[in-house]
Amino acid sequence: xxxxxxxxxxxxxxxxxxxxxxxxxxxxxxxxxxxxxxxxxxxxxxxxxxxxxxxxxxxxxxxxxxxxxxxxxxxxxxxxxxxxxxxxxxxxxxxxxxxxxxxxxxxxxxxxxxxxxxxxxxxxxxxxxxxxxxxxxxxxxxxxxxxxxxxxxxxxxxxxxxxxxxxxxxxxxxxxxxxxxxxxxxxxxxxxxxxxxxxxxxxxxxxxxxxxxxxxxxxxxxxxxxxxxxxxxxxxxxxxxxxxxxxxxxxxxxxxxxxx
Amino acid sequence: xxxxxxxxxxxxxxxxxxxxxxxxxxxxxxxxxxxxxxxxxxxxxxxxxxxxxxxxxxxxxxxxxxxxxxxxxxxxxxxxxxxxxxxxxxxxxxxxxxxxxxxxxxxxxxxxxxxxxxxxxxxxxxxxxxxxxxxxxxxxxxxxxxxxxxxxxxxxxxxxxxxxxxxxxxxxxxxxxxxxxxxxxxxxxxxxxxxxxxxxxxxxxxxxxxxxxxxxxxxxxxxxxxxxxxxxxxxxxxxxxxxxxxxxxxxxxxxxxxxxxxxxxxxxxxxxxxxxxxxxxxxxxxxxxxxxxxxxxxxxxxxxxxxxxxxxxxxxxxxxxxxxxxxxxxxxxxxxxxxxxxxxxxxxxxxx
Numbered sequence: 068x069x070x071x072x073x074x075x076x077x078x079x080x081x082x083x084x085x086x087x088x089x090x091x092x093x094x095x096x097x098x099x100x101x102x103x104x105x106x107x108x109x110x111x112x113x114x115x116x117x118x119x120x121x122x123x124x125x126x127x128x129x130x131x132x133x134x135x136x137x138x139x140x141x142x143x144x145x146x147x148x149x150x151x152x153x154x155x156x157x158x159x160x161x162x163x164x165x166x167x168x169x170x171x172x173x174x175x176x177x178x179x180x181x182x183x184x185x186x187x188x189x190x191x192x193x194x195x196x197x198x199x200x201x202x203x204x205x206x207x208x209x210x211x212x213x214x215x216x217x218x219x220x221x222x223x224x225x226x227x228x229x230x231x232x233x234x235x236x237x238x239x240x241x242x243x244x245x246x247x248x249x250x251x252x253x254x255x256x257x258x259x260x261x262x263x264x265x266x267x268x269x270x271x272x273x274x275x276x277x278x279x280x281x282x283x284x285x286x287x288x289x290x291x292x293x294x295x296x297x298x299x300x301x302x303x304x305x306x307x308x309x310x311x312x313x314x315x316x317x318x319x320x321x322x323x324x325x326x327x
Numbered sequence: 328x329x330x331x332x333x334x335x336x337x338x339x340x341x342x343x344x345x346x347x348x349x350x351x352x353x354x355x356x357x358x359x360x361x362x363x364x365x366x367x368x369x370x371x372x373x374x375x376x377x378x379x380x381x382x383x384x385x386x387x388x389x390x391x392x393x394x395x396x397x398x399x400x401x402x403x404x405x406x407x408x409x410x411x412x413x414x415x416x417x418x419x420x421x422x423x424x425x426x427x428x429x430x431x432x433x434x435x436x437x438x439x440x441x442x443x444x445x446x447x448x449x450x451x452x453x454x455x456x457x458x459x460x461x462x463x464x465x466x467x468x469x470x471x472x473x474x475x476x477x478x479x480x481x482x483x484x485x486x487x488x489x490x491x492x493x494x495x496x497x498x499x500x501x502x503x504x505x506x507x508x509x510x511x512x513x514x515x516x517x518x519x520x521x522x523x524x525x526x527x528x529x530x531x532x533x534x535x536x537x538x539x540x541x542x543x544x545x546x547x548x549x550x551x552x553x554x555x556x557x558x559x560x561x562x563x564x565x566x567x568x569x570x571x572x573x574x575x576x577x578x579x580x581x582x583x584x585x586x587x588x589x590x591x592x593x594x595x596x597x598x599x600x601x602x603x604x605x606x607x608x609x610x611x612x613x614x615x616x617x618x619x620x621x622x623x624x625x626x627x628x629x630x631x632x633x634x635x636x637x638x639x640x641x642x643x644x645x646x647x648x649x650x651x652x653x654x655x656x657x658x659x660x661x662x663x664x665x666x667x668x669x670x671x672x673x674x675x676x677x678x679x
Contacts, residue, residue, distance in 0.1 A: 226412040229379055230470075232399040233406035234426035234477060244425075248416040 088303070095296035107297035116283055117298075124272075124280035127196070128265035131203040132258045135211045138204065140254065143215045144246050147224050161212040164205050169270040172202060177274065195275050202271045207261035214260070218253025219246075255316045259309040266305060328391060330355035330513055331376075331481055336385035338371055338537075345371050347537040349385070356511040358504065360524035363534035364560065369517045372534070373483050376515065378402050389480055405474030405512075409486040411466040413458040419469050420445070420454035426477035444472040447506060464495040471503065475510065482507070482514045488523065500527055521561050525549060533557045549605075555677045558603050565609065565646045566677070567621075569602045571595065582642055586619045589672040601677040604669050606636065606647040611659065614668035621646075625663045635659075639667050 098106040111117055146157050164172070176198055180188035188198040204211075224246070231241045247254070272279035284302065288295040329352035338346040346368040353359050361369035374380040376387055378399030386393050394402050413422050421428075423444050424437045432440075445451045448468040458466055467487055474482060487503070488496045504527045507514050518524050524531045525545040533541045533548060533556075541553040552558035558566075569579035574596060577588035581602065594600050602619075614620045623641035630652070637648045637659050648667060659665070 222415065223410055223412065226408050226410055227414065229377075229399070230406065230408060230412040230414075230473075231425070231429075232379075233377060233402075233404055233483075234473070235400045235403070235429045236425075237400060237429075240429055245414055245416075249414070251416075 091296050091299055095293060095300050098293040107293040108301070111287075111294050111297050111301065120278050120280045120283035121266075123278050124266050127200060127203060127277075127279065128262045130200050131207060131265050132261050134200060135204045135207055135261055136254055136258070139208070139211045139215050139257070140247060140250065141242060143212060143219055144224065144242070147216075147219050148228060158212070158216075161208045165209050169202070169206060169268070170274070172205060173271045173274045176202060189275070192277075195277060199271060199275050199277050199279075202275075203261070203265045203268065206268065206271075207257075207264050210260040210264070211257040214253045214257035215250055218250030222249045252317050256313040259313045263306045263309045267302060329353055330357075330390060331515075332386075332388040333372075333376070334386045334388075336372065336375060336387070337383045338368070338375065338380065339383045345537050346375070346382075349537070349539055351532060351539065351542065353513055353515070355513055358507055358514045358516065358527060358529045360516045360518055360528040360531045361534055362518060362521060362524040362531050362561070364519060367534040368537035369532075369534045370485055373485055373515060373517050376481070377404055377406050377483050403477070403480050405477070405479035405482045407467070407470050407474050407482070407484040407487045409489050411458070411463070411470045411490075413466055413470055413473070415458055417457075418454065419450065419456050419458070419461070422458070422469055423454075423472045423476050425473060430477060440476055444476050447475075447509075448472045448502075462495075463491050464499055467491065467499065468502075471506070475506075475512070480513065482512045484514065484516045486517055486519070488518075488520070496523075503527070525561070533560065535560070550675075552603075552675060552677070555601065558675065558677055563606050563647055564603050565606065565644075566601050566603045567641070567644050567646070568599055571598045571600055581619060582621060584620070586671060587617065588674055588676065590676075592676050594676075603675045603677050604673050606649040608673035609639075609646060609648040609667055609669050611637070611648065611650060611665055611667060614666065615670060618668040618670050619674065620666055620668040622664070622666050625659050625661050625665055628659055628661060630658065639665060641667070 095107050096103040096105070098104060098110075142157070146154055177189065178184075180186050180198060182190050188194045227245055227249075228241055231245045236244070266280055267284075268279065269281035269285055273282045273285070280302075284295070284298055287298055331351075331353040333349060333351045333353075336346055336349040337344065349368070349372055351359070361372060363369045371380055375382050378394070378397065382395060385395075387395055389402070389404075414425065417425065420441050424441045427437045427440060441454065442451070445454055448471060450465060450468060450472075453461065453465065458469070461469065467490075471484075471487070484503070488499055491499065500523055503516075516524070516527060525548070528545055530542060531545055531548045532539050535554075535556045541548060541557045543551075543553075548557065548561055552561060552564075558564045567581060569581045571592055571594050572578040572580055572585060574592040574594055577591050579586060579588060579592070579600065579602070588602075592600060621641045623639040623646070625637060626640045626645060627638040629636040629638075633652055635650050635652050635658060637650065639646045639648055646667065
């Protein structure tokens, strides 16, 4: 009896997530009347706007990842090594972006960095891009920090650092040859999450008026019928590919078993 | 001038003093053990030599050069940790070669040095393995090879065998000592295991509450403990009270009978002193001439194989006595009245 109830619950749960997806896929294939076709996908992929905005977002995502790794790995390492007492506070700070809506952050940016401010970041497209990257890094911070911190927990940071020091290694060598390689799987999973966030982000890109993928999806959604559904499926596939990559990287990391 | 000179070292963590006025001269090629219970400051002292802790006061000189303000990565010191601390992402060979690679040594030279080191620790075939594919004993050998590869001036080992099984521990300590002798490297070995310290070292430093209670050869530490702490921490010790009759001639009374000890006593007439002796010097029956003889009753008998450990109740005290097991001799019986004796030369008068 219990088992039947469990299956029923599972069925409803799966339906809740799957039905909209199936509906979207079905609709995206229905551009040509009467038969299923990939016309909507063809139109979307051929649209130069799609290529431009997607390319822009991919590049922004890569820069965000690099910036995030450079910011988070040394910070998490230093907090674990030297000031473990501060960990709860740092964790709290990294969680703030989950609580503060992106729109609040971006309005704050615009107010602080507008063209008549002391630091006119929004003055040129290039500087606005930098500002957008900082914004993306902030949005991805909770995921990146958590992933890296979990990775660091699996190794004995303090002793490995001392072992490397006694062998003559500088801080730079310790970071690049000891710490980073050992948390690479964690860093990569943080990176893929960052990628997924940046690709789908709308608010910041729209309000900073940058030609990103998120605003393009919105624009398409407001003006076309079948194409937005195809675009949603594509975005969904990209996100899931990222998740799959996280799994792969974690599984194939050569020394993963060393983590005790 | 000694090779490694530690002078008047002190270390405070806030108001807590963990190392007090610690001085030690280590000769080149010497094997020194820091022995003591946990929290006695032995590891902190070692970490100050390594550079991971900064002394509050005092100096550390290696080959005449004060290293207190030298960063740990510039001290040229090899360190072996209790937890092995091998780099999980590197193979055995890469781990061993790490220090040389950091120093910018040529690739061919690294390869030959790594091969030499792996040969030294008897793991020549395992260079391509990752640390997680090795047993604990093998990992610790690799850690030793890694520490030795860059030819450090001093080798520091922080309880390297504590995480290993008993049998491997005994094998590995012999091996470590043999390698140390072969390379002639100045070594400090931290342990809380007295058997390790006594069996491996040229000299042992017994530490207690942040200070060195006694520095001496293993034999001196065991046979002539300088303080009550050293006596009780190293080995088992029987203690019995005596009253000084003639300090100059070493005459004391124990349980009413008067005896002449082998040496004079540093205490006043009428003072109570602690007389101590090891279980293996106490004998059942057959007293020799001039021996201290005490009457007692057998309280416990423990058969340990080669050794029979007997507890004898003498007055309020319970004395431990070790005898060799012999098939032809029956074990003592609990409750039996016996006399036990100890040669006066084996008695230690304990100061505090």
